[in-house]
Amino acid sequence: MLNDLKIKQLKPKEKIYRVADHSGLCVEVRPSGGKFWRYRYRFLTKAKMLTIGQYPETTLAEARLKTLEYRKQLANGTDPSSYLQHERLEALKASNGTFFLVTAEYLESKKGQHSEEWFQRRNSYFNRDVFPIIGSKPIHEIDSIDIKNVLDSTTARIRKTGKGTGENRGIFVRQMIGEVMRYAIITKRISLDPTYALRGYLKQPDVIHARPLTEVEKRELSSKLNQYGGLTSTRNAIKAAAYTWLRSIEIRRALKEYINFDDKTWIIPAVSRADILAGKRNMKKNRIHIVPLSDQMFNLLKEQFSLYPKSEYIFPGEDGDMMGKTTLNSALQNMKFDFTMHSLRATASTVANENGFNQDWVELQLAHASDNKTRASYNHAQHLSDRREMMQWWADHVDSWGG
Template structure:
C-alpha cells in the first residue's frame, strides 16, 4: 500500500528501525532517534543497491517520489543513479576548485612574488570587491566575454574607469594562467579590448606652474615653516622630479652616496622596472640634511605617526596649499615643469623621457634600459640642479634690489 503523510506522521519510533514501504522500491526508515530517512532500493548490473534520497520532512513524500522516478529514468537508460550522483558531486567539486576565484587566487600567489606587498594586496582587494562577487563562483571554462564585461561595466558604472581597465587586464592574466595550467582552453579577455566597451577616460592634466613662476616657488619652499622633512622632500622632488610615491617611499639602502646615484627598485616603480636617478651636488646636500632629521633609519621620510610607514601622499600637496598654490601646483607638477624646461634647453627627448621613467620596458630590456644614457643623464641632472640654483639666486637678487 502506498504511503501517505498521515501514516508517516503517526508512525512513532521504536527501539528498532521501522521500514515504511511505498511503491517502486521507495522506503522510509524511521530510526529509534526519530530521524526518517528516504531510501530507494534498486538493482543494477544484477546487484541490489540502495540510494539515499534525504530525510523527511526536508524531502516531502511528493519530492521523494519525484527523485525515485528520476532514478528509474536513469536506470532505463542503463545509468546507475548512485554512480551518476557521485559523478555530479565530483563535477561540482571540480567546478569549485577550478572556479574563477580559486584560479585567480592561485595566479595571485604565484604572481605576487616579484611585486611589492602593498601593490599585491591592493590588486587582490580589487578582485575581492569588484570581480569575485560577479564571476568568482563560475568555473573558468564557463567564463565568457559577456560575463567578464558585465563585471567590468559594473566598475565603470560608478565612474572608476581606470580601475575598470586594470580589472579587465587582471582578468585576462588570470585566464592566461588558467590556459597555461590546462584549466581552460580560451581567454575571453583576448577577444575584446577595453576600448571596445569602456568609455574613454579624460586625460588628467596635473596642475603646475609655468617656468616664470618657478623661482618664487623655489624661494617659498626654502622658507617653508612647516615640518623640516616636508620642506626637504619638496626640495629633493624639485631636484630629481621623481613621482611622489617614489619619493616618499625612498629608503636609505637605495642610495649610493659615493657613486652619487639613487637606485629605485622595480617594485617601487610605476613601470615595474628599476630606475636610476643621478644625484647632483645639490641633491647630495639635501640628502645630508634629511639624514640629520630622519636619523638614517630605513625611510628617508617616515610618517610622524610612526608604525614604520612613510609620510602621506598628501603631505607635499598640503604643503603646497599652505604656500598658496591650491589648484595651481601638485607634486607631479615638478615633473611637468622639468620636462618642459629641459626640452626647451635642447636636451634629447630620449634622455628626458628615460629620466622621467616614462618608457614601459619589457623584462628582457629592463636591466639594460634603466642605465641607458646614464652619463648624459648625469650631466643633465647636474645642469638642472645648477639651473634651479641660478633661478633662486636671480630671484633673491631681484628681491634685494627692489
C-alpha cells in the same frame, strides 16, 4: 538473490570474485576482505560496470535503490556512467570552483613571479570591485553579462568618489578577471574566456600628459611651500623633486646611504631581481643613476639628516618609515594646485631645453632609459661635471620663483 546473512558468509579468495543479486547488481569480494556493490549493464551494446559503494556502509537496500535509479536512466537512453561523471563534475564545480577560490589558486600560482605591489594591487581590486558581485559564483557560470555588471559597478564607484570617470580602473579590472579566466581554461574548468567579448566596452580616456608649470604656478608653489604647515619631510621632498628632477618613487624610497656629501652626489643603485619581486625597486628603470647635488640640495639633505636621525630614509613619513605612495601628490592637491609631481620634471625639461642645455645632459638627468642597452649601462656617470653646472643653474632658477 542476496540477503545480509549470505553476504556476511562470503569469504575472500586469492582473486576477486562477484556474486549476483538481481537486475545487474552484484557484490564484489576482494582478496583484502572488502565487499563492494557493483552494477553491471550494457549501453549501446558495450558492457560497463559502476561501483555503488562498500558493504556494509552501503546496505543491500540502498544498493538495490541505486540500481533501480540506474535502470530508469538506461530506459530513458542515458548512460548511468556518463550521468554520474556529469554529476561529480557539477558537484566539484559547485564546491571548489567559485570565482573567489579559483582566483586564490591563480594568485598562489604566481608566487615568486611578481612583486608584492603586483599582488597588493590585485587583491585590493578583487576585494573591492569583483568579489562582491561574482566572487561566490561558480566560474563556469560566469558570462559576459556578469563581467559587464562588474565593470559598470566599478566605473560608477570611481565616478562617485570624484577621482575620475572610472574607465582606467574598469579596463584593469577586466584584464584581472581575464587573467583568472585564462587560468581556469588552462586548469580545464572552462573552455572560453567571457572577458573577450568586452574588449573595447570601456574606452581608454585620453592621456593627460604632465605639463610645465606656468609662471604664476611657480611663484605660488614657492610661496605655499614656504608656508606649508604639514610635515617638514613632505615639504622638503617636494623641494628635492624640484631641485633634482627625480620621480616621486625615487624620492620616497631614497635611503641615507645613497648620499655622498664629500662628492656632493646622490647615487641611486640598481637592485636585485629578488628585491624587485619584493617591491623594492628604487627607480622606474632598474639601473644606477647619479644625481649631482646643487648647493641648495646639499643643504636640504643636511637638514633632513638632522631632523630625522633615526630613519634610514632621507624623506620619511610621519612614522619614520617610507613615505606613502600618494603623500606628495596629495600635498599638492591640499595646496590647491592643478598639477602633479610629474609636472616638476616636465617644467625642468622644458626650461633646460629652452635655455640651450645639451639634450643629452637633460635626458641623463631625467634618468630616461637609452634604447641602446649597452650604452645605457655605461652612461649613468656621463657628463657629470656638465650636469653639475646645469643643476646648480637650475637650483638658482627654482629659488628665483620666490622673487
